[in-house]
Amino acid sequence: MEKVKALVREMLRSGLVEGVLAPVKGLAEGDIFPSLITEESEVDRIVLDSYYPFSLAKLAAKHLGKEMKVGLVGRTCDVRALIELAKREQVDLEQVYSIGIECEAGKFPFPWCQRCEYLLPSMADVSFYLDEAVSLNTKKGSELAPLTDAQVVETREMSKEAKERALKRQEEDFGQLAQLEPEERLKYWFGYFDRCIKCYGCRNACPLCFCKDCYLQPHKLIVKPGGNPPDKLFHLIRLIHVGDSCLGCGRCEAACPMSIPISRLYHMLYKELFVVFHYEPGLDLSSLPPLGMITEEEMKEPGVELA
Ligand code: SF4
Ligand code: SF4
Ligand code: SF4
The missing domain is CATH 1.10.533 (Death Domain, Fas)
Incomplete structure (x- = not known):
């Protein structure tokens, strides 16, 4: 996911945002924690291939206030949480560029991820897919076009097979x-x-x-x-x-x-x-x-x- 990091670097370099909230590597092997990245030199610490157990959206609402212009790099569940918090007037979406990362079907072993029907972040301003292609889904997302050299594609939706797999797991867990x-x-x-x-x-x-x-x-x-x-x-x-x-x-x-x-x-x-x-x-x-x-x-x- 080097294209995601490249975009984050450009967002910081251009001064478009004051910081980018993202999951980053900790000191111990496998450790992940949330961080507001403000320097280009910190961007390589972003972790994009693992699950993280905290809500970046909640942290944005609680600690960043509504005035700060930021980016948020997260999974679909985080982008959706951001939208729910905006409805509850806890964040101002105009101030946040949401950059969603696709989750691979079946990759994370947790029951909630296995049940997940929203692997693709089509509601984010920008979605990055597993093949590193990007879609710019909103007007705000389109503003980022000059800052990325990733292949721009139409917004993608979750495949029928992945959806059926999630629904089958829900049936097993809830039925x-x-x-x-x-x-x-x-x-x-x-x-x-x-x-x-x-x-x-x-x-x-x-x-x-x-x-x-x-x-x-x-x-x-x-x-x-x-x-x-x-x-x-x-x-x-x-x-x-x-x-x-x-x-x-x-x-x-x-x-x-x-x-x-x-x-x-x-x-x-x-x-x-x-x-x-x-x-x-x-x-x-x-x-x-x-x-x-x-x-x-x-x-x-x-x-x-x-x-
Ligand atoms: S349900 Fe679990 S996490 Fe929640 S208060 Fe009880 S012990 Fe703590
Ligand atoms: S699964 Fe539902 S109740 Fe649990 S943390 Fe997520 S939104 Fe809250
Ligand atoms: S699979 Fe779904 S619940 Fe799990 S991290 Fe991805 S978007 Fe969140």
Whole structure:
């Protein structure tokens, strides 16, 4: 992926951006961490062929503010998270050039990556594909044309075979559970919740958990303070807050020290809500998360119940 690095160098050299947020090599073998690259000499540290367990989009929203002009080099799930955060007014997309990197089908062994239906970052300003061709997908992306010597191609979509492979894995992971009666399903998940040590790792890692005054904190008096495992509300509140927009990115599960398959739960709920709302998070700014958009009138309609 030398073409990606070459583009990043040109973006910095030309002064188009103040920095580029990207995953970079750490000191130990295989170590990856996020970094805001501001010098051309640092560009070679960018890692483009590995999975990384942090959300660059969340870091951009939390630490860079809305004033700084930056680039973000990340995988499709990060670009989609960036778009969701923009809908929630946490980032200004006008200030960020998103450079998405295609993921190879089946390469990352994690269950969430195996289930992923968005391997190609067609929603990014710029997409780099596995053969190092590039597509400039937006007006902002086209501004970068003079800065790259990569072969420019039309925006590509995920292949039918890769999509079928992801859907098959979803069927394997969700199918049996979906057949259970609601009480049995609840029992299944409550069994996992009993392992929870309330470390907040899942919340801290999830790009969609951005509230500064989080409802899971003890001072909100919704989830009882102290005690392990925490009250089940701990999980149910987060599920209600992000379930309609879950990106299936697995950051929550990667962060969980108790190996609770949280992303399976969230992704599964999202898929069930998709059947009702047809909401695909992270593709464009025009559609908004459905649960946040329900009006009081709609809540009163027959068949719409909170419990
Ligand atoms: S969740 Fe999808 S886009 Fe994200 S790293 Fe895994 S395969 Fe790539
Ligand atoms: S709930 Fe988990 S899988 Fe869903 S968006 Fe958040 S971190 Fe990603
Ligand atoms: S990361 Fe795991 S152990 Fe920590 S709060 Fe979340 S579910 Fe519980």
